Amino acid sequence: MTRYYSPAKVNLFLHVKERRPDGYHELSSLFQTIDLFDTLDITCCENHDRLAVNDPSIPCDTTNLILKATALFRQKTKSSQYFNIILNKNIPMEAGLGGGSSNAATTLWAINVLCGSPATIEELMTWGAEIGSDVAFFLSEGTALCTGRGEKIHPVPALTPQRSGWIVKPSFGLSTPSVYKHLKLAKLPQNEPEKALKKIIEGELCYFNDLESPAFSLSPPLAALKEELITLGYEKVMMTGSGSAIVCIGLQQPPEREGLWAQKICFVNRNADTWYS
Ligand code: C5P
Numbered sequence: 001m002t003r004y005y006s007p008a009k010v011n012l013f014l015h016v017k018e019r020r021p022d023g024y025h026e027l028s029s030l031f032q033t034i035d036l037f038d039t040l041d042i043t044c045c046e047n048h049d050r051l052a053v054n055d056p057s058i059p060c061d062t063t064n065l066i067l068k069a070t071a072l073f074r075q076k077t078k079s080s081q082y083f084n085i086i087l088n089k090n091i092p093m094e095a096g097l098g099g100g101s102s103n104a105a106t107t108l109w110a111i112n113v114l115c116g117s118p119a120t121i122e123e124l125m126t127w128g129a130e131i132g133s134d135v136a137f138f139l140s141e142g143t144a145l146c147t148g149r150g151e152k153i154h155p156v157p158a159l160t161p162q163r164s165g166w167i168v169k170p171s172f173g174l175s176t177p178s179v180y181k182h183l184k185l186a187k188l189p190q191n192e193p194e195k196a197l198k199k200i201i202e203g204e205l206c207y208f209n210d211l212e213s214p215a216f217s218l219s220p221p222l223a224a225l226k227e228e229l230i231t232l233g234y235e236k237v238m239m240t241g242s243g244s245a246i247v248c249i250g251l252q253q254p255p256e257r258e259g260l261w262a263q264k265i266c267f268v269n270r271n272a273d274t275w276y277s
Pocket of ligand 1: 023024025026027131132133134148149150176177180
């Protein structure tokens with residue numbers, strides 16, 4: 001049995017350019033992996049895939065991106081290898097932390113290794129993009145500018161300093177399609193992702209997220225939570241992805257109360273030839 005660590009991500013900026021004819025939105029977003037991990041214990045087995053999860057609310061059928069990844073890998077490599085996978089979930093769902101996409105990417109990496117590495121990392125990224133917009137990013141080394149619908153990966157060297165802070169999430173989640181549906185493109189601030197990227201590489205906290213306004217109009221309590229966190233004096237407070245998790249840069253203790261989940265985090269990157277550990 002080999003244990004693989006499946007990281008969460010935050011979006012340091014997320015700029016929505018336009019709505020495409022296929023319904024997706026054209027993005028320019030800086031993604032960063034963080035040290036909040038699910039684990040996947042994976043072994044080879046015979047006849048069919050088996051997936052077990054520690055959280056009963058997560059489906060173990062073919063709607064789970066892990067099983068989409070194993071099926072796609074067999075199809076692409078013409079393999080007949082099946083896998084036994086035990087998923088231990090720590091990354092909250094409907095949070096904008098990319099947990100499901102990360103699980104799919106980790107599965108592709110792991111089963112490729114278990115099968116003697118028939119695919120290159122570029123092939124795994126292309127296949128990952130068929131599973132979901134964020135999957136290819138999780139096969140990068142942990143910092144990347146993602147364009148297109150999020151699947152075009154432009155690697156960025158690990159940021160310095162690697163920031164620390166907290167992820168804070170209310171008990172409710174937000175559905176990505178409904179957040180995008182509430183987006184009013186004409187009303188977005190004119191953020192400039194190229195300038196933001198340059199400043200972030202220079203160490204500035206030039207973060208922004210165009211999905212905050214639709215998420216906050218869908219959920220006023222989430223807007224109120226962000227305002228409350230700002231009063232605690234963090235260096236930066238911002239929703240990640242399509243929410244509902246909020247990333248706080250700085251080490252102040254977030255509020256401790258029922259219905260509020262909080263986890264200390266740090267940016268993390270993997271080495272070129274190894275997975276996260
Ligand atoms: O690709 P994925 O399945 O993760 O996307 C989930 C949903 O999020 C899409 O069906 C779409 O409604 C929305 N989305 C979008 N533009 C993107 C990525 C996702 O509108 N770039």
